[in-house]
Amino acid sequence: MKLRVRSLSRRYEGVTALDDVTVSIPEGRTALLGPNGAGKSTLLKCVLGLVRPTSGDIEVLGLDPRRDPLGVRARIGYMPEDDAHLPDLTAVELCAYGAELAGLPPREAIDRAHAALFYVGLDDKRYMPVQGYSTGLRQRTKLAAAIVHDPELLFLDEPTNGLDPASREEMLALIADLRERRGCSVVLSTHLLADVERVCDHVVVLAAGKVVADAPLDEVLGRGDGRYLVRVKPVAERFAAFEQALRDLGCASEPSPDARGEWIIRPASPDDPGPIWEAALRADVQVRHLAPRKASLDEAFLRMLA
């Protein structure tokens, strides 16, 4: 595990930002989801050692950020949601500065600053002051500054905010590549569930300071609502008989089959798709695909919050 949090609570005056949070984040790409005010940023700041928890334990890469905050921060990277740059510094200088603060010698820092900026797609614009950048360039610069010192664990707070579709795809490709090629585990805090489905393999959902889910993405999506996706041979004249047979066996079909013969069916017992097979047999319909229907992450997210 890259990160373990046990019974973590953080209370501000009159507000409980985190309430007995226990999560384990494995290697790989993990999404930290939750509505506004769920406690995502507070959790990240506790992990970074920027905020002292009221109670509970944290272990980041085997270290306790309360006892060794500087040691933890040397081994992790953080890309904040808001602007985080220094006035009058160019992107190269900013990244080299970040690398030196993380302990790299000056020569290594400048070399890696160039490499990281090339990696995120900043070419000759890297010699311009950061305050003149567009949103997309700033996001790329923040990512380069977060990875320039080669962190083992990377926290990204809304990395695709304000990006156009092409830039968003590139940012997601970089996030995927960081794990696959560089072996850097990523924790992605975002509201964009589509991004999570594209790049993450583990999900932690927070709501009102509590953990609602902490599971692999497949498991979260697979926790369907008892419906099955059924694809049959598209012979339209048998569809009415199939529908009647389903009704007779206590199954609900929804919505109506489309032109390709795709059905969403809820049998009487969610764990037993037998009546679907039985209905197909009675109506003489050839079943080509039958599997529990996975909800979209949006649906799963709303269900968990409800």
Added chain:
Amino acid sequence: MALPSPDRPTTTADPKSPAGVVHSLAYTRYAGARRSPAFAPLVIARYALMAQLRQRGVKVALLLGLVSLAVCAAILGAKWSLPTMAASAGFGELGGAGQLARAVRDGEADVLVWALRAQILPTFLLTLWCGAGAVSADLMAGAFQFHFSRPVSPGGYLAGRVVSASGWALCLSAVTLLVFSVERLAFQSTPLGAARALGLGAVAVLLELSSLAAVALGVSSLTRRKGLAQAMFAAIAFAGWVLCHSLGALLGKEWVKSLDLISCVDGVVAQLNHQSTLHGGAAFVPALAWLGWTAGALALAAWQLSRAEVNRG
């Protein structure tokens, strides 16, 4: 085997992955040595000094300081050369040796006083530009998150900012002090006397710059608006001077005049030169005032940093 063109994508995502491309694979893992977080204040100071040199105000203040140095060096040279010429010409033979000895002592005291006075305006302007808006600018640009998500402690950050707030002023003052000391040695003083003047001058310069930098950072930590922080710093320096000198004259108390930010260092320097007009308990007032300004401002800045949202707890 042909190498891929740098202009062309080097990887493409599979259909299930994001459709974007990674343009360069030059970024690799780092396995080299890492330095201790104790270096962080020096790194902060070095990058800040580099960025400050791009500001027009800093360039103008440095130029002004060099002009001031040249003018004062010429005046001091003329002043110091006259007693030497008079003594060597045999004027006033009975009192010549005593006059020369007194002139040497006074000249060494001049090094301290003139080193501060020659650069008072450039030093003030440099601290104004480099220190009085430093924390404000960081607050505005989100640089707290940048610093404190890396192995930088609030104390390390503050130390780096103090050095960077006074760095260029220190360079200017050090050059000034060195030039005056060498000039003094060339005209009249002994190497020991020049070294003494240089040492005391260095103490005076450090006292002056540390109090100015601390107060500049203290007011800078109070607001996100750089201009407001600079105006507050200027008001503390000038309005404080006017207020203390007016009150001192009104009350007839000389020590009241040494309470403000600028005069407290002058008071300490006068004591170093054995030229102070304050006696008894009042003799400690300039040093206590300096301590109050410096420690108070640094404590204020440290407190503000500890209250910053990103560093709460």
